[in-house]
Amino acid sequence: MGILKQGVAAAAIGLVAASSTTSAWAEFPDKPVTLVVPFSAGGPSDKIARDLAEALRKPLGQTVIVDNTAGAGGTIGAARVARAAPDGYTLLVHHIGFSTAPALYKKLPYKTLEDFEYLGLINEAPSTLIGKPGLAANHFADLRQWINANNGKVNIANAGVGSASHLCGLVLQASLPSKMTFVPYKGTAPAMTDLMGGQVDLMCEQATNAVPQIEAKKVKVFGVTSQQRMALPALAQTPTLAEAGLAGFEMSVWHGVYAPKGTPAAVLAKLNAAIRAALKDPDLIQREEALGVRVVTDARLAPAEHKKYVEGEMRRWAKIIKDSGETAD
Structure with a gap:
């Protein structure tokens, strides 16, 4: 077979193979x-x-x-x-x-x-900074003073290392001069349960999961992590953490x-x-x-x-x- 014919044959085989591959997935899924x-x-x-x-x-x-x-x-x-x-x-x-x-x-x-x-x-999705219901602070300025006054003693819960609540807590920690103690849980539900029960002080949790607890007044909300305030009724009056005093703070999940x-x-x-x-x-x-x-x-x-x-x-x-x-x- 000549070189030209070999090339034509190879191209034809390639086209058939490509066609077969495409047709094999034509019915997906x-x-x-x-x-x-x-x-x-x-x-x-x-x-x-x-x-x-x-x-x-x-x-x-x-x-x-x-x-x-x-x-x-x-x-x-x-x-x-x-x-x-x-x-x-x-x-x-x-x-x-x-x-x-x-x-x-x-x-x-x-x-x-x-x-x-x-x-x-x-x-x-932005997150919310929320606290246990019995926390003395009602606004972020008060909360910030409380964290500074209790350097190293404030507990902040998360759903486990690598979870969105853990990552949000890291950004929050990097924005504050005082240290907090990170408390990891095996999932969002047990962390939220302990926060509502007062076993831990704070949590930085996605609005997706926090809003029902905020509406039921089972937790206190101190700020949202988005660049602008959120339109949700439960958070409409809640300031962003940036406008509450943490300049440039932003974290979306x-x-x-x-x-x-x-x-x-x-x-x-x-x-x-x-x-x-x-x-x-x-x-x-x-x-x-x-x-x-x-x-x-x-x-x-x-x-x-x-x-x-x-x-x-x-x-x-x-x-x-x-x-x-x-x-x-």
């Missing part, structure tokens, strides 16, 4: 898709993932299951997805902790930037969706399109806004921009975590 949440059921990330799962059903044409695989600050669930078959049927919904884990943990069972396909950032590395491009394109459609669902938007969560509509919905954003967050948090000395084993 033809079975339920699983969203792995690396945190306990009932927490903020779980609520967000369940809202997303419901909104994804229509554009995907399939049932979407939420599976909680909690532990080690979200790293166990993330590792599970990194090892899953790269077929688009097992996805990860992870929050800001996805970008902080490399700095918090000496050894991760996966590589954050290499073992996943990035599918898009989906939302951002974002969530993104990820697939195992090597997932076919055709599948990734379908998943990204479905996520974009889900985030335009009026019911989803209404549910998210009711929780104080903003649905992402900007360029970070694109996989490349999502990954670029996470890289920037990794650099930002690496310094904060190093300065705090708060790392996991």
